[in-house]
Amino acid sequence: MKLVEVKEGKTKFLAPEMDENLNFPPSGAPVFFNKRMELNRDTTILMLKCLDAESYLDAMSATGVRGIRVFNECGINATVNDKSSGAIPLLEYNRDTYAPVLEITNRDANAIMHERRFDAVDIDPFGTPAPFLNAAAGCAKKYLFITATDTAPLCGSHLKAGIRRYFARPINNEYHSEMGLRILLGYAVREIVKYDRGVEPLFSFAREHFVRIYLKLSYGAGKADKAISSIGYIHQCKKCPYRTEQKGLLAETHTCPECGEKLTAAGPLWLGAVSRTDIIDEMLTKINQSKTESEPMFGTAPKIEKLLNTCRNELETSTFYDYHVLSRYWKVSPVAIDTVIERLKDAGYRASRVHYAGTGIKTDAPLDEIRKVLT
Ligand code: SAM
The missing domain is CATH 3.30.56.70 (N2,N2-dimethylguanosine tRNA methyltransferase, C-terminal domain)
Structure with missing residues (x-):
C-alpha cells in the first residue's frame, strides 16, 4: 500500500494513494480512503461546529480522517475505532503525527457502542448502517450521524435487500433518492424510539452514491411518541403522477382520484421535515465565516454552500x-x-x-x- 500525505480542511493525515482514474485506493489496500467523501466529511465538521458535543466516536474510522479532523478543527475529544487490525498501524501513525491525544480503539463497532457512551456518534460503514443502529441508539447521548452507501436497496432498485435491511418497502421511481433518505430516517427512528428516546433530523441529504443524516436525540416516551407520529406511507399511482401521504403505522388502501387505479404504498418511512432551517442557517454562517480565514477550512465550500441553500429552500413535502x-x-x-x-x-x-x-x-x-x- 503506497501512502501519501493528504490535506483536508485544516488537517493533514496519511492515506492510501488514490487510483487517479477511479479515485479509490487500489483494491486490496488494507485501509479504506475515498477522497470523494470529502464533502460528506466537511459537513460533519460544519455540523459539529454548530452543536454542543464534547465527545465524538468515529465508530468506523479507517484512516481516522474524520475523527482527526473533528479533534483538530472542532476541538472535540475524538475516539477513532475500527474493527480491522490492518487499520491500526496507520491510525497510530496519524495520531502520533497529527493529533496526539486522539483515542484509538480496535473493536467491533457494536461492542464499543454497547459499552461506552459519547455525545456524538458517527456511523460510516461499507454499505448499510442498519446492523449498527440499535447499539448506536443507546451509545449516542445527544447526536447520531449516519452515512448509508447502499442506495440501491434504500431506493428500491434492490427491493428484497431493502426490505430485509430496513423493514420497509420503497418504490423505485423518479423521486427514489428522497424515498431512500426517508426510509433510512424511518428505520433510524424505529431503532431509537424503542429506548423511549426522541429523534429529530437536523440536516439530511442524498448525493451521488450516499445518504447522510444528522440526528438530534432526546429522552422521554412522549418525545419518542412524537417522532413516531411522523412515520407513515406514501401512496403512489402506477399509471399517473398522483401520490398522497398517510401518517400512521398501518398502511391504508387508497384509490387514485385522477385515474381510479389502486395506489401502491411505500414505507413505513419518515414524513416529517428532513432538516431544520435554523441549523442550515448556522451552517451557512459558519461557511461564510470560514472564507475570511487565511487558510481554507472546507475544500468543498462552494458545493456545500449550494447544497445548503437548496436544502434551505426545499418545501417540506415528502416527495x-x-x-x-x-x-x-x-x-x-x-x-x-x-x-x-x-x-x-x-x-x-x-x-x-x-x-x-x-x-x-x-x-x-x-x-x-x-x-x-x-x-
Ligand atoms: N469513516 C471513514 C472515512 O471517512 O474515511 C471511512 C470508513 S470505511 C467506509 C468503513 C470502515 O469500517 C472500514 O475501515 C472497515 O474496516 C470498518 N468496519 C467494517 N465493519 C466494522 C465493524 N463491525 N466495526 C468496526 N469497524 C468496521
Missing part, C-alpha cells in the same frame, strides 16, 4: 416531481425549471427546486395546476 417526467407524461416540451417554478408561484402555490435532482420540483399545487403551467 418531488421530476418535471421532465411530467412533461413526457403530458406530451409537452419542457420549459426552463425556473419558469415552471415562477408560474406555480404566480398561480398562488409554493414551489421550490430540490437537492435530489436538477429537474426536481416540490410544490403544494395539485396535479391539475401543475399540468396547466407545463402545457
Whole structure:
C-alpha cells in the first residue's frame, strides 16, 4: 500500500494513494480512503461546529480522517475505532503525527457502542448502517450521524435487500433518492424510539452514491411518541403522477382520484421535515465565516454552500416531481425549471427546486395546476 500525505480542511493525515482514474485506493489496500467523501466529511465538521458535543466516536474510522479532523478543527475529544487490525498501524501513525491525544480503539463497532457512551456518534460503514443502529441508539447521548452507501436497496432498485435491511418497502421511481433518505430516517427512528428516546433530523441529504443524516436525540416516551407520529406511507399511482401521504403505522388502501387505479404504498418511512432551517442557517454562517480565514477550512465550500441553500429552500413535502417526467407524461416540451417554478408561484402555490435532482420540483399545487403551467 503506497501512502501519501493528504490535506483536508485544516488537517493533514496519511492515506492510501488514490487510483487517479477511479479515485479509490487500489483494491486490496488494507485501509479504506475515498477522497470523494470529502464533502460528506466537511459537513460533519460544519455540523459539529454548530452543536454542543464534547465527545465524538468515529465508530468506523479507517484512516481516522474524520475523527482527526473533528479533534483538530472542532476541538472535540475524538475516539477513532475500527474493527480491522490492518487499520491500526496507520491510525497510530496519524495520531502520533497529527493529533496526539486522539483515542484509538480496535473493536467491533457494536461492542464499543454497547459499552461506552459519547455525545456524538458517527456511523460510516461499507454499505448499510442498519446492523449498527440499535447499539448506536443507546451509545449516542445527544447526536447520531449516519452515512448509508447502499442506495440501491434504500431506493428500491434492490427491493428484497431493502426490505430485509430496513423493514420497509420503497418504490423505485423518479423521486427514489428522497424515498431512500426517508426510509433510512424511518428505520433510524424505529431503532431509537424503542429506548423511549426522541429523534429529530437536523440536516439530511442524498448525493451521488450516499445518504447522510444528522440526528438530534432526546429522552422521554412522549418525545419518542412524537417522532413516531411522523412515520407513515406514501401512496403512489402506477399509471399517473398522483401520490398522497398517510401518517400512521398501518398502511391504508387508497384509490387514485385522477385515474381510479389502486395506489401502491411505500414505507413505513419518515414524513416529517428532513432538516431544520435554523441549523442550515448556522451552517451557512459558519461557511461564510470560514472564507475570511487565511487558510481554507472546507475544500468543498462552494458545493456545500449550494447544497445548503437548496436544502434551505426545499418545501417540506415528502416527495418531488421530476418535471421532465411530467412533461413526457403530458406530451409537452419542457420549459426552463425556473419558469415552471415562477408560474406555480404566480398561480398562488409554493414551489421550490430540490437537492435530489436538477429537474426536481416540490410544490403544494395539485396535479391539475401543475399540468396547466407545463402545457
Ligand atoms: N469513516 C471513514 C472515512 O471517512 O474515511 C471511512 C470508513 S470505511 C467506509 C468503513 C470502515 O469500517 C472500514 O475501515 C472497515 O474496516 C470498518 N468496519 C467494517 N465493519 C466494522 C465493524 N463491525 N466495526 C468496526 N469497524 C468496521
